[in-house]
Amino acid sequence: VQFNTLRLNGFKSFSGRTEIDIGEGLTGIVGPNGCGKSNLVEALRWVMGESSSRRMRGGSTMEDVIFNGTSSRSSRNFAEVSLVLNNRGRSAPAAFNTSDEIEVIRRIERDKGSVYKINSNTVRARDVQMLFADIVVGANSPALVSQGRVTQMILAKPTERRKILEESA
Amino acid sequence: VQFNTLRLNGFKSFSGRTEIDIGEGLTGIVGPNGCGKSNLVEALRWVMGESSSRRMRGGSTMEDVIFNGTSSRSSRNFAEVSLVLNNRGRSAPAAFNTSDEIEVIRRIERDKGSVYKINSNTVRARDVQMLFADIVVGANSPALVSQGRVTQMILAKPTERRKILEESA
Amino acid sequence: ARLLLSQAFEKINAYFQSLFINLFGGGEAYLKLIDSDDPLDAGLEIFAQPPGKSLQSLSLLSGGEQTLTSIALIFAMFLTNPSPICVLDEIDAPLDDANVDRVCDLLEDVSSRGNTRFLVITHHRLTMARMDRLYGVTMAERGISQLVSVDLDKQMSFFDIEEA
Amino acid sequence: ARLLLSQAFEKINAYFQSLFINLFGGGEAYLKLIDSDDPLDAGLEIFAQPPGKSLQSLSLLSGGEQTLTSIALIFAMFLTNPSPICVLDEIDAPLDDANVDRVCDLLEDVSSRGNTRFLVITHHRLTMARMDRLYGVTMAERGISQLVSVDLDKQMSFFDIEEA
Numbered sequence: 001v002q003f004n005t006l007r008l009n010g011f012k013s014f015s016g017r018t019e020i021d022i023g024e025g026l027t028g029i030v031g032p033n034g035c036g037k038s039n040l041v042e043a044l045r046w047v048m049g050e051s052s053s054r055r056m057r058g059g060s061t062m063e064d065v066i067f068n069g070t071s072s073r074s075s076r077n078f079a080e081v082s083l084v085l086n087n088r089g090r091s092a093p094a095a096f097n098t099s100d101e102i103e104v105i106r107r108i109e110r111d112k113g114s115v116y117k118i119n120s121n122t123v124r125a126r127d128v129q130m131l132f133a134d135i136v137v138g139a140n141s142p143a144l145v146s147q148g149r150v151t152q153m154i155l156a157k158p159t160e161r162r163k164i165l166e167e168s169a
Numbered sequence: 170v171q172f173n174t175l176r177l178n179g180f181k182s183f184s185g186r187t188e189i190d191i192g193e194g195l196t197g198i199v200g201p202n203g204c205g206k207s208n209l210v211e212a213l214r215w216v217m218g219e220s221s222s223r224r225m226r227g228g229s230t231m232e233d234v235i236f237n238g239t240s241s242r243s244s245r246n247f248a249e250v251s252l253v254l255n256n257r258g259r260s261a262p263a264a265f266n267t268s269d270e271i272e273v274i275r276r277i278e279r280d281k282g283s284v285y286k287i288n289s290n291t292v293r294a295r296d297v298q299m300l301f302a303d304i305v306v307g308a309n310s311p312a313l314v315s316q317g318r319v320t321q322m323i324l325a326k327p328t329e330r331r332k333i334l335e336e337s338a
Numbered sequence: 339a340r341l342l343l344s345q346a347f348e349k350i351n352a353y354f355q356s357l358f359i360n361l362f363g364g365g366e367a368y369l370k371l372i373d374s375d376d377p378l379d380a381g382l383e384i385f386a387q388p389p390g391k392s393l394q395s396l397s398l399l400s401g402g403e404q405t406l407t408s409i410a411l412i413f414a415m416f417l418t419n420p421s422p423i424c425v426l427d428e429i430d431a432p433l434d435d436a437n438v439d440r441v442c443d444l445l446e447d448v449s450s451r452g453n454t455r456f457l458v459i460t461h462h463r464l465t466m467a468r469m470d471r472l473y474g475v476t477m478a479e480r481g482i483s484q485l486v487s488v489d490l491d492k493q494m495s496f497f498d499i500e501e502a
Numbered sequence: 503a504r505l506l507l508s509q510a511f512e513k514i515n516a517y518f519q520s521l522f523i524n525l526f527g528g529g530e531a532y533l534k535l536i537d538s539d540d541p542l543d544a545g546l547e548i549f550a551q552p553p554g555k556s557l558q559s560l561s562l563l564s565g566g567e568q569t570l571t572s573i574a575l576i577f578a579m580f581l582t583n584p585s586p587i588c589v590l591d592e593i594d595a596p597l598d599d600a601n602v603d604r605v606c607d608l609l610e611d612v613s614s615r616g617n618t619r620f621l622v623i624t625h626h627r628l629t630m631a632r633m634d635r636l637y638g639v640t641m642a643e644r645g646i647s648q649l650v651s652v653d654l655d656k657q658m659s660f661f662d663i664e665e666a
């Protein structure tokens with residue numbers, strides 16, 4: 001399975017529709033401080049089923065990921081992220097392995113909570129988390145290194161480190 | 170009072186005698202990763218009376234600051250740092266205000282603990298800490314920003330932040 | 339002590355507001371004592387709003403924005419009660435080039451106002467170029483630190499030191 | 503699960519040792535399961551000794567050395583169980599230029615071995631220059647992020663994006 005395209009709409013500082021194609025090899029993301037680079041990474045972790053709003057740098061509610069306005073634009077009522085996976089290699093888990101592409105969508109509306117979809121079928125958060133666990137990456141995978149967390153593993157306590165190791169085993 | 174010269178001998182990775190003149194304005198310190206830049210800052214905090222070995226990035230004993238050898242040099246038995254202050258402006262606390270220069274020395278020997286001296290007189294740790302507190306800087310002053318700790322103040326809890334504020338009031 | 343703290347608080351807050359605007363080129367920031375009427379018992383809350391953005395919790399600020407906000411606060415405390423020395427160990431690491439320049443402008447400004455001496459540790463070429471003098475630390479012999487003075491005119495020697 | 507973990511542990515440990523030597527140009531590093539014979543209950547201890555230095559606790563390593571050691575461990579886990587995507591958010595911030603180059607060499611090597619796609623966020627000009635493609639994120643309108651694709655041939659436009 002390959003990660004092809006990430007689409008954001010109303011997610012954090014990306015108030016409008018935004019699309020990024022993830023090509024082969026090394027894709028660099030640059031830009032001034034505070035422009036939204038780390039928000040892109042969080043969009044990826046969010047659509048993969050991240051359940052803790054703290055890990056999204058937010059407060060107590062996951063609604064903090066919805067675009068909350070600027071001095072010239074009003075806030076939005078929903079945020080949506082979709083991730084398109086290329087499955088031509090037919091390596092996805094059995095339940096989703098018949099199609100060339102797998103599109104995972106997560107959408108949150110104020111006061112209504114999150115809804116997940118895989119190829120237009122509404123599914124539970126657990127289904128999305130299982131899909132990604134089976135292709136060896138999850139919202140908390142050690143392969144997704146958030147800003148300032150690169151030394152988290154070596155500074156953690158020994159049992160905490162073993163747990164991170166288990167996640168990648 | 171001005172900070173003039175810092176001398177190290179056997180302190181951390183500075184196995185021999187080293188001296189740095191701290192001039193007016195901005196003095197930059199550069200060099201590859203792991204070469205000893207942050208150790209210099211710790212030498213300054215140590216001679217000003219730092220009492221916690223954890224804050225010196227060491228283990229449970231302050232003896233971790235003594236040069237502990239490399240594959241080609243054996244470890245030393247003591248570490249010593251001296252700081253020369255220029256007091257021509259006569260702004261030091263009364264007890265030390267008669268001389269043009271004030272030299273503070275801290276020395277630690279294995280199994281013997283630390284000894285402090287101010288202008289060749291042996292003094293207690295508290296005397297050194299008081300001297301620096303009176304000239305508005307201490308081993309834990311907010312004006313000494315250790316590596317990776319620049320955002321410590323804004324990420325701390327509100328009461329912790331107020332304590333740091335008190336330190337600089 | 340109570341009076342001292344509330345007087346210092348007022349001054350630090352005033353400096354913090356103006357330094358924040360200076361570093362971010364706008365926006366608004368301020369401090370507030372919360373949870374108790376007695377300053378010695380209260381907590382300190384920090385509000386920061388970069389220009390054009392809505393006021394949010396500090397955790398939503400980016401890595402670079404948190405660093406700039408912290409630098410504004412550190413210098414506000416410092417200007418309120420200047421100390422003879424200030425040491426900054428790689429505070430420019432998370433910053434983009436434009437913000438490195440702004441922080442260096444602030445450093446030069448604060449250093450020219452008083453008698454404080456600054457020790458600035460950095461890997462950033464823009465910061466190195468703004469120093470009055472440079473020292474290099476090398477480990478020509480593995481594990482043994484040595485200090486060398488770098489002649490500013492020989493620009494190249496910075497990079498030789500870094501690469502050593 | 504117990505067997506899986508101990509098999510993975512052996513592989514990760516082997517990769518960690520060779521990647522550490524690769525990044526530091528020598529030295530030695532290894533992992534150890536401690537406190538229990540049952541891997542699912544044990545703690546993981548990490549030993550790292552840069553070339554020419556004596557073995558010390560991890561807290562005595564410098565900021566850059568801790569980052570390099572962490573990168574060696576992250577890639578060791580990654581090579582043992584490759585995932586389709588890897589995201590690195592400013593891991594080069596504490597590194598000097600020579601180590602940025604070494605990390606980029608490792609990235610290119612790991613990326614050419616498999617099908618993994620990498621997203622690398624950076625402010626460092628050396629890292630930007632090693633990417634296969636670049637996206638810029640700007641806030642032309644304050645508070646609103648927009649993505650633009652950067653044409654690699656126009657080297658200058660990186661810096662325009664950074665400064666925007």
Ligand SMILES: Nc1ncnc2c1ncn2[C@@H]1O[C@H](COP(=O)(O)OP(=O)(O)OP(=O)(O)O)[C@@H](O)[C@H]1O
Nearest residue numbers: 012033034035036037038039066067068400401402
């Ligand atoms: N729900 C939201 N609505 C609008 N803006 C938001 C929201 N959540 C976060 N932001 C904004 O996003 C900005 C942070 O973006 P981000 O952390 O991605 O920056 P960055 O490009 O990674 O910067 P740096 O280089 O400093 O790490 C903050 O200024 C914050 O105000």
Ligand SMILES: Nc1ncnc2c1ncn2[C@@H]1O[C@H](COP(=O)(O)OP(=O)(O)OP(=O)(O)O)[C@@H](O)[C@H]1O
Nearest residue numbers: 181202203204205206207208235236237564565566
């Ligand atoms: N007591 C000691 N004896 C010998 N070496 C020591 C001692 N304590 C620390 N060191 C060595 O000092 C080195 C770290 O130095 P330091 O943290 O000053 O590096 P740095 O120049 O700040 O690097 P960076 O740019 O990565 O932050 C470590 O490699 C460590 O082994």
Ligand SMILES: [Mg+2]
Nearest residue numbers: 038147400401
């Ligand atoms: Mg960021």
Ligand SMILES: [Mg+2]
Nearest residue numbers: 207316564565
């Ligand atoms: Mg350092």
